[in-house]
Amino acid sequence: MIRILKYKFKSQLISKSNIMALILISVAILAICSVFKEWHDSKTLFDIAIIDYDNTDMSKDLINNIKNNKQVNLIVEDDIDKSMRLLSRGKYDVVYEIKKGFQNKLENGEFSNILVANKEVDSTAIKWVNDRVSLIVVRSWMLKDIEDRIKKITPDYNMDELRDLFYNSRENNILDVKIHSVKNVNIENTCDNSKHIFTIIWGITILFMIINRCKGIVDDNSRGVISRLSFAGIGKLKYYSAYMIASYINIMIPYTITYLILGHYQNIKLFIVALVSTIVYICCTWIVMIIISRLFTTKKSYMLACQMLFLMSIILGTEMISSIFKFTNVLSKFIPMTWYVKLGI
Structure with a gap:
């Protein structure tokens, strides 16, 4: 067992070609995830x-707060007729009107007829945007109310410091939610898209690496190497275990490096869960590949079966069409990548 492990480590880990392949895989995954994250954050x-x-401090503050969201393209207009024409042509998704007396009404705690939203389509996405804008208005009123109360008690208090505390406070962050959806799609809480893409890419990469490693098992089996090792006292369990342990190290080192470099680390608990999930996925994939290598004993039949599994894992495991047909939805549950991608850690 020890000698086999040493041989596998030398052939799969220490060889120059393997080290170069791991570096290229890591760089490629880092590049893809970085490009996606930059695109997603800027779109x-x-x-x-x-x-x-109204053209007051509070109305300007509302406009600046909306502008701060990178996923919203805000244009300040001065002609309502022109804006409505552009709205009807699809140039704008919604046109807001800050009514005269906006600041005065907010200071008095009045919220009726201070902000009007004109829209052509009453979609869930637009309703969600309206809710976010409404929360910003409420936040402005809260800040003004707090300032007035403090001025009555301590007139010399530094209001700039208060505003910084208010906008940066953890309790206030709930009112500054980023948009993580697309037009005309129901908006719901979703996991971080960059992590999801990271998981999908690594799921596909791990499957490809294990398929490639298992070619060696098929080759050893066809040449009678496994049988000769059994006669020498090294059983099939030890043989497969040596392959799996070497592959674990081969995969987990670049996975951990890319995970940390991309900034997915939040706390030790989530980090451990991510590592354990990946290890379990590797184990399940290895079991599937060992079964395939035993059923398809020639390289040609093995590679054909692996191609089918690879395509099914990409199409069904990443849920491209799993929800269209019932049988594909059931079939996807037997693919290890489905569960790994669903975790999306």
Whole structure:
């Protein structure tokens, strides 16, 4: 067992070709995930126009707060007729009007007829945007109310410091939610898309690496190497275990490095869960591949079966069409990648 492990480590870990392959895989995954994250963070989901009839500090503060969201393209207009025409043509998703007396009403705690939303389509996405804008308005009122109360007690208090504390406070972050959806799609809480893509890429990469490693098992079996090792006292369990342990190390080192470099680490608990999930996925994939290698004993039949599994894992495991047909939905549950991608850790 020890001698086999040493041989596998030398052939699969220490060889120059393997080290170069691991470096290239890590660099490729880092590049793909980084490009996706940059694209996702910079893309604009909604085009919004706003007309400020009040032109006060609080109305300008509302406009600046909406502008701060990178996924919203906000245009400040001054002509309502022009804005409505562009809205009807699809240039804008919604046109907001800050009514005259906006600040005065907010200071008095009045919220009726201070902000009007004009929209062509009453979609769930637009309703969600309206809710976010409404929360920003409420936040502005909360800050103003707090300032007034503090001024009555301590007139000399530094209001700039108060505003910084208010906008940066953990309790206030719930009012500053990022948009993680697309137009005309029901908006719901989803996992971080960059982590999801990271999991999918590594799921596919791990499957490809194990398929490639198992070719050696098929080759050893066809040449009678496994049988000769059994006569020498090294059973099939030891033989397969040596392959699996070497592959675990081969995969987990670049996985851990890319996980940390991409900034997915949040706390030790989630990090351990991510590592354990990946190890379990590797183990399940190895079991499937060992079964395939035993059923298909020639390289040609083995590679044909692996190609089918690889395509099914990508199509069904990543849920491209698993929800279209009932039988594909059931079939996807037997594919290890399905469960790994669903975790999306």
